[in-house]
Structure formats: C-alpha cells, structure tokens
Amino acid sequence: MAVSQAPPAPPGAAVADATTGGTRTARSGSSGLVPYLFLAPYLVLFSVFVLAPAVYGLWISLHRWDFLLPVKPFVGLQNYLNLLTRETAVGNSFWESMGATGKFSLFSVPLLLVIPLLVAMVLNKKFPARTFFRAVFFAPYVLGVAVIGLLWRFLLDPNTGLLNYLFGLVGLPDDIPWTTALPWAWVALVAATVWWTLGFNTVIYLAGLQEIPADLYEAADVDGANPWQKFRFVTLPQLQRVLLFVTTVTVLSSANMFGQSLLITQGAPGTQTRTAIMLIAQEGLGSFRMGNATAMSFVLALFLSLTSLLIFGFFRRLGED
Amino acid sequence: MEPTTQGRAGSRSALWQPSQSRQALTRRNFLRMSAGAGAGLWLAGCGGGSGGGGGEAAQALGENGEYTGPAVSLAFWNGFTGGDGPFLQEIVDRFNSEHENIAVEMNVLEWAQFYSTVPSAVSSGEGPDVGIMHLDQLATNAARGVIRPLDELVASLQLDEGDFDPTVWSAGLYQEQRYGVPLDIHPFGFYYNKGLMEEAGLDPEAPPQTADEYATALEALSEAGIQGHWVSPFLFTGGFTFYSLLWQFGGDLFNEDTTEATWNSEAGVSAIEWMRGLIEDGHSPTELAADAEQVAFLNGENAFIWNGIWQINAYREAEAEGLDWGVAPIPQIGDEPGVWASSHNFVVMNQRDADPNKQAASSVFINWISEQSIDWASAGQIPARNEVRESPEFAELAEQSTFAEQLEAVHFIPTVPGIPDAMLEIETGVNEAILGTKEPQQALDDAAERANAALEAAREQYEA
Numbered sequence: 001m002a003v004s005q006a007p008p009a010p011p012g013a014a015v016a017d018a019t020t021g022g023t024r025t026a027r028s029g030s031s032g033l034v035p036y037l038f039l040a041p042y043l044v045l046f047s048v049f050v051l052a053p054a055v056y057g058l059w060i061s062l063h064r065w066d067f068l069l070p071v072k073p074f075v076g077l078q079n080y081l082n083l084l085t086r087e088t089a090v091g092n093s094f095w096e097s098m099g100a101t102g103k104f105s106l107f108s109v110p111l112l113l114v115i116p117l118l119v120a121m122v123l124n125k126k127f128p129a130r131t132f133f134r135a136v137f138f139a140p141y142v143l144g145v146a147v148i149g150l151l152w153r154f155l156l157d158p159n160t161g162l163l164n165y166l167f168g169l170v171g172l173p174d175d176i177p178w179t180t181a182l183p184w185a186w187v188a189l190v191a192a193t194v195w196w197t198l199g200f201n202t203v204i205y206l207a208g209l210q211e212i213p214a215d216l217y218e219a220a221d222v223d224g225a226n227p228w229q230k231f232r233f234v235t236l237p238q239l240q241r242v243l244l245f246v247t248t249v250t251v252l253s254s255a256n257m258f259g260q261s262l263l264i265t266q267g268a269p270g271t272q273t274r275t276a277i278m279l280i281a282q283e284g285l286g287s288f289r290m291g292n293a294t295a296m297s298f299v300l301a302l303f304l305s306l307t308s309l310l311i312f313g314f315f316r317r318l319g320e321d
Numbered sequence: 322m323e324p325t326t327q328g329r330a331g332s333r334s335a336l337w338q339p340s341q342s343r344q345a346l347t348r349r350n351f352l353r354m355s356a357g358a359g360a361g362l363w364l365a366g367c368g369g370g371s372g373g374g375g376g377e378a379a380q381a382l383g384e385n386g387e388y389t390g391p392a393v394s395l396a397f398w399n400g401f402t403g404g405d406g407p408f409l410q411e412i413v414d415r416f417n418s419e420h421e422n423i424a425v426e427m428n429v430l431e432w433a434q435f436y437s438t439v440p441s442a443v444s445s446g447e448g449p450d451v452g453i454m455h456l457d458q459l460a461t462n463a464a465r466g467v468i469r470p471l472d473e474l475v476a477s478l479q480l481d482e483g484d485f486d487p488t489v490w491s492a493g494l495y496q497e498q499r500y501g502v503p504l505d506i507h508p509f510g511f512y513y514n515k516g517l518m519e520e521a522g523l524d525p526e527a528p529p530q531t532a533d534e535y536a537t538a539l540e541a542l543s544e545a546g547i548q549g550h551w552v553s554p555f556l557f558t559g560g561f562t563f564y565s566l567l568w569q570f571g572g573d574l575f576n577e578d579t580t581e582a583t584w585n586s587e588a589g590v591s592a593i594e595w596m597r598g599l600i601e602d603g604h605s606p607t608e609l610a611a612d613a614e615q616v617a618f619l620n621g622e623n624a625f626i627w628n629g630i631w632q633i634n635a636y637r638e639a640e641a642e643g644l645d646w647g648v649a650p651i652p653q654i655g656d657e658p659g660v661w662a663s664s665h666n667f668v669v670m671n672q673r674d675a676d677p678n679k680q681a682a683s684s685v686f687i688n689w690i691s692e693q694s695i696d697w698a699s700a701g702q703i704p705a706r707n708e709v710r711e712s713p714e715f716a717e718l719a720e721q722s723t724f725a726e727q728l729e730a731v732h733f734i735p736t737v738p739g740i741p742d743a744m745l746e747i748e749t750g751v752n753e754a755i756l757g758t759k760e761p762q763q764a765l766d767d768a769a770e771r772a773n774a775a776l777e778a779a780r781e782q783y784e785a
Contacts, residue, residue: 064781064782066465067441067444068440068443068444068465068466069465069466069783088774089774089775090774092771153610153611157610157616158608158610158613159606159609159610159616160613160616160617160620161610175606175607177607177608177610179610179611180608180609180610180756181756181758266555266611268554268555268611269608269752269753269756269758270752270756270758270759270764271749272758285437286433286436286437286741286742287739287741287742287775287778288440288782289778289782
C-alpha cells in the first residue's frame with residue numbers, strides 16, 4: 001500500500017541513468033529528481049516502519065505508558081534517569097542485562113568472525129561433495145530459534161542430556177551444569193549460537209572469496225609467497241569490505257540475542273544470562289511498563305550505534321594503511 | 322497514531338466503568354431476582370454508556386437460564402497447551418452439540434503468550450468473548466480494563482459464595498467487584514514412586530507425611546542408592562515448593578495489604594535451607610536444569626516429586642513405561658500445614674461494541690461448563706463448585722480427591738494488580754538461592770527489594 005503511493009520513476013530516465021552512470025563527476029548536477037524517485041519507495045517503507053515507530057517510541061519513553069490505561073502521565077526524562085543509576089531496581093536490572101548482552105557479544109563475535117572464515121576457505125577449495133558440505137554448514141541457519149533452543153536444551157540437560165552422557169563415555173566430567181551455572185551457561189549459549197548462525201557468515205565470506213581474482217594468487221605464487229603470506233596479503237585485504245559487513249551484522253545480531261537465553265537458560269543462574277532484549281521484552285510486554293522499555297531500547301540503540309561507528313572507523317583506518 | 326489510541330482508551334474506559342443503574346442496586350436485590358431478569362440487568366449494566374440492548378438481551382436469556390436469542394459464536398481463549406487442552410475441547414464440543422444457537426470456538430495459546438496477547442487483542446477490538454485466567458492475573462487485567470466485572474452475571478446465574486470453595490471465591494474480587502468465576506483449584510501435591518520405595522524397604526502404602534518421616538524415607542532411599550527428592554531451582558517445581566514451605570514455617574509472601582514482600586523472613590530462610598539441605602545431603606543432584614526433576618520422575622530415577630495436580634495424567638500415561646506411582650498430601654515439613662494452589666477462572670473480556678446476545682450466551686456457557694466441571698476434574702483439577710466437588714463422581718477420582726484433602730491448608734497468591742511482576746522476583750530469588758549463587762538470606766532480601774519496587778511501580782501505574 002505504502003509502495004504504490006510513490007510516483008513511478010519514468011522508464012526512460014531510468015535507462016538513461018543506468019547507461020550514463022560512470023564516474024561521480026560526470027553525473028553531478030545532471031540527474032535532478034531521478035535518484036530521489038528511485039529512493040522514494042524505500043524511503044516510504046523506512047518512514048512508515050522504522051522512522052515513525054522510532055519517533056513514537058521516543059515519545060512513549062517520556063511517559064509512564066501502558067497502552068491500555070487511559071492515563072499516560074508525562075514523566076520527562078525520568079525513565080532515562082532511572083536507568084542511569086544502579087541505585088534503582090530497574091537501573092540495576094538493566095545494567096546487569098546490558099552486561100550479559102556485552103559478555104555474550106564479546107565471546108560470540110570473535111568466534112563468529114573466525115570460524116566461518118576458516119570454513120569458507122575450506123569450502124572454497126575444489127573437492128568432491130563440496131556443494132553437499134556447503135549445504136550442511138548452512139543448514140542450521142534455516143531453523144528457527146525455537147527449534148534450536150529446544151534442541152540444545154535437551155542436548156545440554158546436565159542430568160539427562162546427551163552431551164554429558166557422551167562426556168561420561170570418554171572419561172570427561174559428566175555432571176557439568178551447562179544451563180544453570182556460570183561459566184557453563186555462557187559456553188552453552190555461545191556454542192549453540194555459533195553452531196546455529198555460522199552458516200550465514202560462511203556464505204557471505206564464500207561469496208567474497210569467490211570474487212578475489214585468481215591472478216592475484218598467481219602473482220603471489222610467482223613472488224614465492226607462502227600460504228600464510230597469501231592469506232595475509234591477498235585474501236584479507238581483498239575481503240576487507242566483506243569483513244566490515246560481516247563484523248557489523250554479527251555484532252548487531254549478537255547484541256539482539258534473545259531466544260537462546262529465553263529457551264536454553266531462562267536467564268539462569270538468577271538473571272545472569274538475561275540479555276537486554278529479554279529484559280526489554282519482559283518490561284514492556286510482560287509488565288506493561290512501555291515507557292521504561294522504550295527508554296531501555298533507546299539506550300541500547302545508542303550503544304549499538306556507537307559500536308557500529310567504532311567498527312566503521314576501525315575498518316576505515318585499516319583501509320588507509 | 323496517538324489520537325486513535327486515546328479515543329479507543331476513552332471508549333473502553335466508559336464500558337468498564339460501573340454504570341449508574343448497576344451501582345444503585347445492591348447485591349442482595351440481584352439475588353432475589355429471577356435468573357432471566359437478573360441477566361437482563363447485568364447486560365444493561367454492561368452496556369454502559371452505549372445505551373439500549375437490555376430488553377433485547379432479557380429476551381435472549383430464557384427463564385431457566387437457557388439462551389434463546391439468535392445464533393451467535395463465542396471466541397473462547399485459554400492457555401491449556403498441555404494434556405488438559407483436549408479435555409476442555411471435548412467439554413466445549415459437548416456444549417456446542419447441546420446448544421444449537423451457540424457455537425463456541427476454542428483457541429489455545431501458551432499462557433505467557435496468552436497474557437501478553439489478550440490485552441492487545443482486546444484493545445484493538447479483536448479480543449475473545451470469554452477466556453480463562455489464573456487467579457493471580459485477575460487484578461492486573463481488571464485494573465487494565467482487559468476483563469469486566471461479573472457481579473451481575475453471577476447474580477443472574479444465582480451463584481454466590483455458598484456455591485464455591487470460600488477461599489477461591491473471595492480471591493476473585495478486585496476493588497469489591499467480581500472479575501472471575503472460579504472453574505477449578507489446582508494445588509501442589511506429593512507424588513511418589515512405589516517401586517523405588519519398595520526397593521528402599523519403605524511401605525509404598527504409607528508415604529511420609531511429617532518432617533521426620535520424610536527425612537527417614539530419604540535416608541532409606543539414599544542407602545539404596547536413590548536420590549529421593551530432586552530440588553529444582555525453577556518455578557516448576559522449586560518455586561512452588563518454596564511457597565508451600567514458607568507458609569508451613571509460618572511465613573507469608575506479602576504483608577497484609579500486599580504492599581511489601583515478606584518472604585525474606587526467618588520462615589523463608591528455613592524453607593530455602595530445608596531445600597538446600599536436600600541437595601547438600603545428596604538427595605538431589607546440584608544445579609538442576611529446568612524440568613529435570615520431572616523427567617527423572619517419569620523415568621523412575623527419583624522417588625518423590627512435589628508437583629501440580631495437573632500432572633496426574635502425565636504420570637498415568639507413564640504407567641505404560643513401568644511407572645508405579647501414588648499420591649498424598651504435601652508432607653508437613655514446617656510447623657503448620659501449607660500448600661500452594663492457584664485457580665483457573667472464567668473471565669469475560671471488555672468489548673468495544675458489546676453484543677448483548679453474546680453476553681447472554683457467555684453467561685450460559687460459563688455456567689454450563691462450571692456445572693460440568695467433573696469432566697474437567699479428570700484432566701487433573703479440583704472443581705471449584707461445591708456441588709461438583711462433593712459429588713460421588715469426584716470421590717471416584719482417587720488422586721484428585723486425595724489432593725482435595727489439602728484444601729483447608731491451601732494458600733493463593735494475593736490478587737493485587739502487578740502481583741505477577743513481584744512474583745517474577747521471588748522466582749529469581751529462589752533460583753539464586755537454590756543454585757547457590759547467593760546466600761539464602763541475601764537472595765531473598767534482594768528479591769524482596771526488587772519486588773517492593775515492582776509493587777510500588779504497579780501502584781503508581783494502576784492507582785493513579
């Protein structure tokens with residue numbers, strides 16, 4: 001509905017733009033409205049489904065807001081002020097959950113950057129049944145979080161789970177509380193997540209690897225480079241844009257972790273593996289304190305924006321080297 | 322977006338405010354009236370500011386409480402995703418076949434999802450007509466205008482406290498108005514594995530009922546190499562165990578007017594220490610995952626489990642795999658009897674455009690199911706309605722009847738708005754204390770502090 005309201009771009013203009021679009025200098029000042037017309041459909045969607053709700057959310061965060069109650073008192077920045085200190089119960093819970101999200105990201109992001117890259121490099125080689133293995137590594141990613149959550153909960157159960165049973169068979173401790181004690185709960189959550197999502201990053205890396213011209217490797221061979229040098233001076237620099245994308249997406253999705261904790265550990269022990277999104281969902285949709293919940297969301301969004309900026313800055317400096 | 326929400330909230334609030342005509346009538350007056358006339362008044366009261374509809378509805382509800390209006394369909398939502406869902410569906414099917422002009426469509430969602438979905442559905446005018454809610458959810462949903470007062474419905478059906486278990490009946494009130502018609506009471510109960518008791522040289526027909534007997538039985542099981550009682554750090558079943566023991570040791574969850582948590586008392590610490598003692602003495606593995614104690618009982622690994630009455634059919638099904646089990650009241654570990662219980666209540670949702678025919682049909686439906694609750698009892702419940710609970714049919718349900726012996730000792734979670742938030746905190750507190758990440762007193766103190774903040778926030782939210 002929203003899309004159809006946008007005026008269609010003149011077909012002639014589109015063709016002309018596509019064919020003449022060479023360097024940036026050649027286009028400046030000549031294209032007029034055309035780029036904006038192309039952007040308009042997305043802009044409409046973005047405004048309706050992202051921008052407007054975000055602004056509305058900002059408004060909500062300034063109130064004590066329960067959508068069912070007729071009175072929604074304006075409280076100014078109080079919801080934010082409550083979050084800034086650990087003195088309040090809500091601030092305390094919030095920073096504990098931010099800490100949980102932070103820890104999870106810290107543990108899972110490096111693994112989700114490195115392991116898929118290694119897998120992609122192997123899958124990029126020519127060997128029998130390569131397509132089969134590519135499908136196998138991607139397969140878990142198509143499962144929903146409910147499926148993998150239940151699956152891992154059964155596998156990880158300390159008393160009746162398969163994992164501890166197998167550990168026992170090979171002489172390892174068979175009573176590890178995978179879901180109810182630290183650090184095991186983090187190990188379990190990170191492992192389940194890496195298993196679940198590594199396929200996505202692998203596919204992106206694989207596409208990036210296939211884009212690297214073969215002659216660069218040939219030139220490196222001629223120069224007598226060893227495999228490590230080829231990786232360090234050909235593969236990595238060529239993957240830089242892909243790495244930026246994968247890093248950003250992985251950090252953001254780790255910071256949005258919700259279902260795994262909810263299903264596998266239920267936040268236990270206590271609330272130590274309750275992530276920020278889990279708390280926000282509980283606060284807003286369980287306790288109907290939507291003002292608090294939106295304020296938390298904005299603080300989390302601010303953190304994620306800063307993190308993304310840092311990542312972009314880091315890769316830009318890499319590019320200058 | 323903003324004006325729509327406000328407008329909607331405004332019109333809804335008009336619906337849920339008690340109307341003038343209703344307030345002018347006392348409860349006793351209602352009771353004197355015939356079923357049909359009473360129902361008419363209830364419906365007129367429900368109509369609120371929208372006007373009209375009362376006379377029409379009085380016609381819709383016949384003299385002996387039958388629905389005589391045009392054919393209507395009722396949406397009936399609940400959270401019975403487990404083995405009890407099919408039982409209720411069967412009862413609903415029978416209702417439908419016996420009532421030509423009422424078609425009830427039952428929709429089952431998981432409870433957690435139910436409690437977050439129903440308010441939004443009601444606020445957007447897409448809510449169900451009738452639903453089931455737990456006792457401790459009634460006040461919050463009443464305060465939020467999700468459900469409507471049922472005083473007139475109850476009066477029109479000529480139901481009063483004499484018809485129900487008095488504790489559960491009085492718990493359905495919020496601000497002196499009735500919001501729930503109790504369907505059942507589901508207490509905690511003691512299940513034991515007869516085979517394992519025999520293995521340990523215990524008499525399977527004499528399950529332990531006191532603290533000493535319990536300790537002796539666990540010792541005997543221990544000597545036979547059986548971990549007798551697995552202690553879960555989660556609400557199912559550790560949380561309910563803690564509540565029951567708290568009451569047994571003379572404590573309570575909240576103060577009299579439910580403004581402050583009081584579980585961090587000596588009684589609370591004693592309760593946790595008894596539970597932790599089972600772990601320290603080796604009667605339970607440490608750091609159990611959720612549901613491990615249930616899986617272990619089904620597999621015949623632990624001898625005793627304290628679990629809800631609703632598990633009866635799950636254990637009966639496990640008989641095929643060799644589980645030989647029995648039931649008894651929760652043993653008295655503390656100084657007095659005490660058992661956690663909750664109750665499923667019928668509720669009627671607020672509607673933006675209340676249809677008097679649907680309301681008449683709803684009251685017929687609620688009354689009929691309540692009368693038929695003996696079938697619901699076989700799903701693993703104790704009927705709230707006296708005539709059903711005291712019937713010979715109920716006495717024949719051996720396990721249910723045994724658990725019903727505890728009714729004198731049962732405690733319910735108090736019904737004030739926001740209580741589910743406060744209960745989440747003690748759930749966390751019990752988790753920390755049983756897992757040992759905090760000392761018992763510390764865990765209970767911290768939980769009480771958070772719960773008090775939650776209760777205060779709820780007071781601000783709902784009593785403004």
